[in-house]
Amino acid sequence: MNFGKNLQILRKMTNVTQEELAEKMNVSRQTVSKWELGTVLPEVEKLIELGEMFHCSLDQLLRDNMDFSNEAYSDIKIVTVEPFRYISYSVVSCEPEEDAITHVQRWAKRLNLENPTVIGWDFPKVSQEQRNVFHMHGYGAALVLGEGQDAGDIGAEIQSQDRQKYITITLKEVKGEEFTLIPNAYHALFTYMAINGIKEAQNRSVLPCYEHEYSDENGHEFMDIYIAIE
Numbered sequence: 001m002n003f004g005k006n007l008q009i010l011r012k013m014t015n016v017t018q019e020e021l022a023e024k025m026n027v028s029r030q031t032v033s034k035w036e037l038g039t040v041l042p043e044v045e046k047l048i049e050l051g052e053m054f055h056c057s058l059d060q061l062l063r064d065n066m067d068f069s070n071e072a073y074s075d076i077k078i079v080t081v082e083p084f085r086y087i088s089y090s091v092v093s094c095e096p097e098e099d100a101i102t103h104v105q106r107w108a109k110r111l112n113l114e115n116p117t118v119i120g121w122d123f124p125k126v127s128q129e130q131r132n133v134f135h136m137h138g139y140g141a142a143l144v145l146g147e148g149q150d151a152g153d154i155g156a157e158i159q160s161q162d163r164q165k166y167i168t169i170t171l172k173e174v175k176g177e178e179f180t181l182i183p184n185a186y187h188a189l190f191t192y193m194a195i196n197g198i199k200e201a202q203n204r205s206v207l208p209c210y211e212h213e214y215s216d217e218n219g220h221e222f223m224d225i226y227i228a229i230e
Contacts (some may be wrong), residue, residue: 001142004038006066011036012194015084018120025049055194066191073077076169076192081226083163085149088142090123092130096139104141109134109153117144121210166226167193174223176215185225193229201228 011021018036022029025046034040042050051058060066085105091099101120108116122139130136142159151158156203169185194198200208212224 003035003041003062005167006064007050008036009066010056010061010195011189013192014054019077024053024063034210035087043139051181066187066189076189077142078165078167078229080163080165084161084163085145085157085158086142086148087145087151087154088140090140092123092126092136092138094134094136096123096137097141100139100141104143105181107143107154108141110154111143111149113143113149117212117214118142119144119207119210119212121207161207162203162205163230164201164203164228167198167229168224168226170223171223172223173220182223182225186227189225189227193227199225201230203228 013016017031018032022032025032026048028166031040035042042049047061049056051061054061054066087104089100089103091103097120099117104118105116108118118141120141122137122157123140126136126138145158169187169189171181171185174181179230206228208227209225209227213221214224214227215221
C-alpha cells in the first residue's frame with residue numbers, strides 16, 4: 001500500500017502544510033504525520049474526503065505509486081510555446097513511432113536541414129481489430145520548419161501552430177525504459193493538473209500534446225513531454 005507516500009506527494013504538490021491539511025480534515029497534525037508515515041490509515045470517510053480534495057480515486061490514493069522523484073524526471077513546469085509551422089506524417093503499424101519518426105527524418109534530409117526539430121504524438125484513430133488482433137497502434141510525427149522554410153517537393157501540407165501554454169516535464173535517458181518512464185511522466189502531469197485545477201486546452205488549432213526527443217553536446221538523451229493547458 002502506497003497511501004502514506006502518495007498523501008505526502010499530493011500535499012506537497014498543492015503546497016499544503018501538514019498543519020493546513022490537519023485543519024481541513026479536522027484532525028491533529030500528529031494524525032496527518034502518522035498517515036504519511038504509514039502507521040495509521042484514515043477512516044473511510046476521511047479517505048473519501050482526501051480523494052475529493054486531491055481529485056483522485058481511492059484506488060489511486062491507496063495503490064498507485066505517485067513517487068515521481070526518480071532522477072530521470074525534471075520538475076514540472078508551465079511554459080509558453082511560440083507559434084511554429086510544421087509538416088506531419090501519421091502511420092498505423094506494429095512499430096508506428098519508429099516508422100513515423102524515420103519517415104519525417106527522411107524529409108529533413110531531403111530539405112538539407114541540420115539538427116532538425118522532430119516532435120511526435122500518439123495517433124488514436126485505430127480500430128479495435130487493428131489494436132487487439134494485429135497489435136497495431138498509431139503515431140504521428142512532425143518536422144518543425146524554420147522561419148521562411150518551405151516543404152520543397154515533399155508535397156506535405158504545411159500546418160501552423162498558434163502560441164500556446166503547455167505543462168511540461170523532461171525525461172533523461174529514456175531508451176530501454178520507455179514503457180515505464182513515459183507513462184509515469186504523463187501520469188505525473190495529469191496528477192499535477194488535477195490537484196491544482198489546471199484544465200487541458202480545448203483549442204483545435206494547437207497540438208493537444210506532443211513529445212520532443214533530443215541530445216545535448218555531451219550525448220545525453222532527453223525527451224520533453226508537453227500537454228496543452230488553458
